[in-house]
Amino acid sequence: MKVGYARVSTFEQDLDLQLDALNEEGCDRVFCDQGESGAKAHRPEWNNCLDHLREGDVLVIWKLDRASRSTKHLIELAEDLDKRGVELKSLKEQIDTASAMGKFFFRMTASISELERDIIRERTLAGLAAARARGRKGGRKKSITEGQMLEAKRLAEAGELSITDICMKVGISRASYYRLVTPETAS
Template sequence: MARIGYARVSSAGQDYQLQIDRLAKDGCAPIRAEKVTGAAREGRGELGAILDFIREGDELVVVRLDRLARSTRDTLNIVAELEAKGASLRVLEPEISTGGDLGRIVITTLGMVAELERSFLRERQRAGIVAAKARGAYKGRRKSVDSAAIASLLAQGLGPTAIAKHLGISRMTVYRETGGMTSTAVKTTAG
């Protein structure tokens, strides 16, 4: 029986070393870690690899349930996948395992609490942004696209695909910056 550890943080600025240390102390090997949001399963390659290769009798171990998933549905889907393979989930804080009936009930409840906590966080963030905008302190995300460079290349007759390739941005970004106008639209309006 393998005890496979999984550590996750949401952003590149965060560190999962404390989780790794706790999982190692609990006897987990191997330990997989990633820096990606827990809001959805997409893009979580390490978790996907664990779920692909976990075997009967193995145990997936996380420090806290919110490190595994942020929605009740996702939590329950992961638990169902593990159970279908004859594996189980263990959460270290608080100590819970899906190896028994009570553990599944507690995991479901904690999953709902994590999802509720996430919705409260989003609500507080939205309220903070509204308040900052009212004070004139919120400017939004800094623009990362050079509008002048796009306009210059457009004026030179380059199309959206060529501009995107030249500047290393997506074609959709070019369309957004130009309001959907292409070089032929500019020539038509100018001439």
């Protein structure tokens, strides 16, 4: 039996490309995780997929990083599947662990994929450090201005308006109000 597994990290991403490839490969059953990171070893449908596999089955994935983000985990997975008599097939990398050469390419490709992710991480961290050195701060811009913050605090200290009225007058949400105004000054 061919058992497929598809995964995307966010709910905004689409599984269609992977599902089309798995169906074209002739998978008898396909398990899908959406909104699940490959860095997590335990994902609901991934766990169900692994539990479903039996000796003689082939686990088919679109790409190695759909199963895991780390070489160590991929190799442990391949060894576990091998002990259980289950083959692993990755469509994108054209890897099939049914042969010695397929097992070799699996390990090499897993290592290269991890190296690629590590290089991207290093470049990202270097870019952030360079931006900080030039005085640029990262993160989302504040949605509340200094003026709004001061006005909310001033109105809260005056004690003449309700929290709802202060929020409407200043143009902030109740959550923002509670974040800005300390409990001692809230009315």
